[in-house]
Amino acid sequence: MGEFVSGLDDLFRGVKPDGLDVESLLSNLQQFTGAAAQSAQRMAIETADGWSKDDLAHVWVNAQGVVVQVEFDERLFGGATSAEAGAAVVQATQAAAAAMRARTDEYQAALWQQVAQFGVQPINQIDEFKALQPQVPLSAPGSRERRAVADELRRPPGEREPEAQDRWPAIRDTD
Template identity: 35%
Template sequence: MNDPAQRAALEARNATLRTQVDSMLANLERQTAALREAQAEAVAKTGSATSPDGLVHVVVNAAGIVTDVRFAPNAFERNTPEKLAQSVVRVIQEAAVDARGQAEAAMAPFQQDVPDLPDLFPGAPSLKDLLPTPAAPPLTPPKKPDDDEPRDSMMERNDW
């Protein structure tokens, strides 16, 4: 390769490739930083829910772990322990769904148009098929209080 014209053409192509690789690396660094920010935002999300009667309020973190439970001052006067427990479970589930929705919304821009292995390597197994997607927790409606059912206070009941 003693021909100066060929050498100059090769150096020009190499420079172009270097510029493209540098641009791709810079873009990757920007995307990685944005992904880290979105992950931190998703992890910081909390969900909350309040029972329809306003007696129970729950806050959960992005993992669905309860971080706060508050009862209205008259919560124990207006419910049996069973009914209050059902209400607590329902509100926790609603708060967890809220937190998960917020976390998924923070990550949504990074989950769109992401290539899967078969897109890159024909015949490769799909990662989407290998990784289970978390299902929403079942929302179990609390039993409706019967008007004829006596309303025992928590102090009168000790069968738990």
């Protein structure tokens, strides 16, 4: 994934220890932002795929985890019920989304590793921002897990159970 990010190493090229060369800094910053934008666009056109456990469904997702293609194994599809086919698509989609998330995490880690040399911490590692990232359930609409979270969110913050967050569903990439 390192090929997605270039230009950051040279961001402070021309900055002297005894003083700041603002013109060089701005020029290098412009070069970096251009390279970062191009890298982000390359990442945006990536896809990832996943299979259901029974190999019935094969799904591709885009960089946002949106399904862009679905294929079925013709040999297995004929004997599958609609519920089995649906479950296979869900499994394959979740596998593909997990693969895309891993790629995105790898891409972001490479970027933040380069940015860290300038003392900048990734936003997802700052305690104040960690609470802003919700845990997204993989369960179906109307499931017990989703209802429990919705019920808890309807309660005023002072009345919520302290350990309620521990019961909330979390994304799991494996069974």
